[in-house]
Amino acid sequence: xxHACGCQHGGAGEAPMAPGLAAVPESHRVHLDVRExxxxxEEPFARIMTAVKALAPDHVLVLRAPFEPVPLYEVLGKRxxxxxxxxxxxxxxxxxxxxxxxxxxxxxxxxxxxxQPMVRVLEAxxxxxxxxxLEVRHERRPVFLYPQLDERGFVHETDEPEPGLVRIRxxxxxx
Amino acid sequence: xxxxPAARSGPSxxxxxxxxxxxxxxxxxxxxxxxxxxxxxAGHYYHPRLLALTHTVTLGWITLAIMGASYQLxxxxxxxxxxxxxxxxxxxxxxxxxVVGMVAHFYLGTWPGLAxxxxxxxxxxxxxxxxxxxGLRGFTQWTFxxxxxMLGYGGLALTTLFGxxxxxxxxRPFLPGELxxxxxxxxxxxxxxxxxxxxxGVAARVYPMFLLAPVPGRWASRLQLWGLGLGLPAVxxxxxxxxxxxxxxxxAAATAAMGHAWWVLEVARGRKRPGLDWGLRFSLTxxxxxLPAVxxxxALAADLLxxxxxxxxxxxxxxxxxxxxxxxxxxxxxxxxxxxxxAFGPRAGRERVPTLADLSWPRLEGTAxxxxxxxxxxxxxxxxxxxxAAIRAAAAVLTLGALAFALVIVRILGxxxxxxxxxPAALVA
Numbered sequence: 338x339x340h341a342c343g344c345q346h347g348g349a350g351e352a353p354m355a356p357g358l359a360a361v362p363e364s365h366r367v368h369l370d371v372r373e374x375x376x377x378x379e380e381p382f383a384r385i386m387t388a389v390k391a392l393a394p395d396h397v398l399v400l401r402a403p404f405e406p407v408p409l410y411e412v413l414g415k416r417x418x419x420x421x422x423x424x425x426x427x428x429x430x431x432x433x434x435x436x437x438x439x440x441x442x443x444x445x446x447x448x449x450x451x452x453q454p455m456v457r458v459l460e461a462x463x464x465x466x467x468x469x470x471l472e473v474r475h476e477r478r479p480v481f482l483y484p485q486l487d488e489r490g491f492v493h494e495t496d497e498p499e500p501g502l503v504r505i506r507x508x509x510x511x512x
Numbered sequence: 513x514x515x516x517p518a519a520r521s522g523p524s525x526x527x528x529x530x531x532x533x534x535x536x537x538x539x540x541x542x543x544x545x546x547x548x549x550x551x552x553x554a555g556h557y558y559h560p561r562l563l564a565l566t567h568t569v570t571l572g573w574i575t576l577a578i579m580g581a582s583y584q585l586x587x588x589x590x591x592x593x594x595x596x597x598x599x600x601x602x603x604x605x606x607x608x609x610x611v612v613g614m615v616a617h618f619y620l621g622t623w624p625g626l627a628x629x630x631x632x633x634x635x636x637x638x639x640x641x642x643x644x645x646x647g648l649r650g651f652t653q654w655t656f657x658x659x660x661x662m663l664g665y666g667g668l669a670l671t672t673l674f675g676x677x678x679x680x681x682x683x684r685p686f687l688p689g690e691l692x693x694x695x696x697x698x699x700x701x702x703x704x705x706x707x708x709x710x711x712x713g714v715a716a717r718v719y720p721m722f723l724l725a726p727v728p729g730r731w732a733s734r735l736q737l738w739g740l741g742l743g744l745p746a747v748x749x750x751x752x753x754x755x756x757x758x759x760x761x762x763x764a765a766a767t768a769a770m771g772h773a774w775w776v777l778e779v780a781r782g783r784k785r786p787g788l789d790w791g792l793r794f795s796l797t798x799x800x801x802x803l804p805a806v807x808x809x810x811a812l813a814a815d816l817l818x819x820x821x822x823x824x825x826x827x828x829x830x831x832x833x834x835x836x837x838x839x840x841x842x843x844x845x846x847x848x849x850x851x852x853x854x855a856f857g858p859r860a861g862r863e864r865v866p867t868l869a870d871l872s873w874p875r876l877e878g879t880a881x882x883x884x885x886x887x888x889x890x891x892x893x894x895x896x897x898x899x900x901a902a903i904r905a906a907a908a909v910l911t912l913g914a915l916a917f918a919l920v921i922v923r924i925l926g927x928x929x930x931x932x933x934x935x936p937a938a939l940v941a
Contacts, residue, residue, distance in 0.1 A: 476721075477717075480593075488858070
């Protein structure tokens with residue numbers, strides 16, 4: 338039976354599909370098939386990470402591989418991705434990597450003097466539930482904040498969408 | 513699109529704190545040394561003991577403070593990590609031994625020892641440049657701050673080589689030309705090539721950050737960059753062999769300085785921060801000293817004024833007024849933050865933690881402000897007059913200010929003690 342994420346239910350996929358994942362439309366699914374490349378002896382990791390980096394927050398990466406890509410679960414889990422695995426055949430697997438839907442909060446700390454931005458962010462992250470995301474709007478990369486987030490078990494991504502705005506997305510790391 | 517994290521891990525606070533603590537010790541020693549050397553200061557500045565005092569200020573205080581601050585601020589303002597903190601620790605040990613060695617050999621007038629200490633200093637500075645340079649590999653965001661910091665590191669390298677050459681020349685003379693123009697070139701390479709670009713570059717990022725102010729128009733930044741970029745080589749070349757470049761170079765450097773003063777004024781005017789703490793008052797007051805420094809510097813370059821007294825007063829308002837008071841102000845912002853981060857950062861967000869002001873001693877900061885600003889101004893006037901008693905009186909005022917500043921730093925550093933870390937509630941009560 339075909340599912341909304343493009344994966345087939347059954348086989349090794351005993352775990353039920355998350356409701357949010359099932360509702361993801363086709364237009365929000367990015368398909369990446371590495372089976373042929375692997376057969377030719379190519380290393381797929383860089384392609385996968387490139388696809389992950391380009392993935393919009395509400396999009397799903399559907400990876401097709403000739404084996405269950407177990408090491409990827411931890412690598413992408415540290416980046417806040419959950420996964421749902423489907424075995425079609427012993428040499429044909431599909432894995433959906435997705436960000437769990439949760440509450441999204443925006444915190445603008447641009448008008449605060451150091452160390453208040455760090456204090457506000459650390460207070461806010463302590464309130465994050467599983468799957469929740471905190472988007473921090475800062476005017477610079479908070480280099481002293483990152484180690485605190487790492488030590489407290491949060492994953493974070495930083496980008497600079499426009500001059501004078503640094504955006505940090507923070508989630509709890511999946512266990 | 514998400515970019516790779518350029519500086520995900522902040523530097524260990526203990527590295528910059530080590531440098532800044534050594535710098536504060538040198539600052540107090542220099543302030544005390546002024547009173548001790550008052551009779552020498554009333555005469556000509558080219559005296560071994562005064563060279564010892566000068567290098568206590570320029571290397572022990574200013575250079576160590578800038579290097580220490582850079583180990584905190586470069587990751588923030590340039591977004592790049594320190595390449596090796598272990599190297600930074602080794603470098604501090606080497607520099608401390610080298611500076612003490614240089615000051616001692618200057619004081620005693622023993623030139624082979626001075627040359628050896630200068631060689632060791634060159635090694636320490638070379639390691640700093642290597643550490644920063646490796647951290648900045650592949651750097652592409654050439655903002656005003658980044659350009660100024662690079663100019664500053666270039667100036668530091670040239671000043672060091674110049675100084676090493678002068679030290680070697682004392683042991684085995686080989687340099688052509690007169691001594692004083694060469695000496696003045698070395699001084700201005702340090703002032704305009706190392707200290708000025710570092711202050712201008714870092715101020716461009718941290719003043720708006722601390723004052724919560726918008727950044728003024730770009731033309732003031734261009735004025736500073738071009739003024740200094742053209743003024744520095746012209747002044748140095750004008751002093752060592754192309755006299756016609758000296759006055760245009762001095763005017764270009766003066767334009768950069770005035771562009772910076774105007775820029776600071778605009779930031780201060782546009783600030784959203786309602787009140788000013790003592791650190792910011794120090795930094796803003798320091799900018800006021802740029803005016804007499806520029807007037808005296810241009811007048812000396814154009815031969816409108818001359819003589820050792822004017823030269824010493826010029827050095828005091830430039831190094832003691834603008835550079836030193838700026839550093840004191842920045843240290844009153846940086847040191848509490850580093851201590852707070854080390855002692856209370858891991859608790860932030862989980863429990864109530866003290867503010868930076870809670871760690872400090874604002875009343876004593878105010879005392880330091882009054883005595884240091886007054887002391888620098890009095891010393892400049894006393895040196896112009898050339899009166900030993902007046903120099904001693906000014907030195908006493910300056911020393912009281914330096915001691916008050918040092919006590920504030922000691923109090924802040926005290927919060928690194930486990931005794932304080934266990935009782936944050938007492939601090940915020």
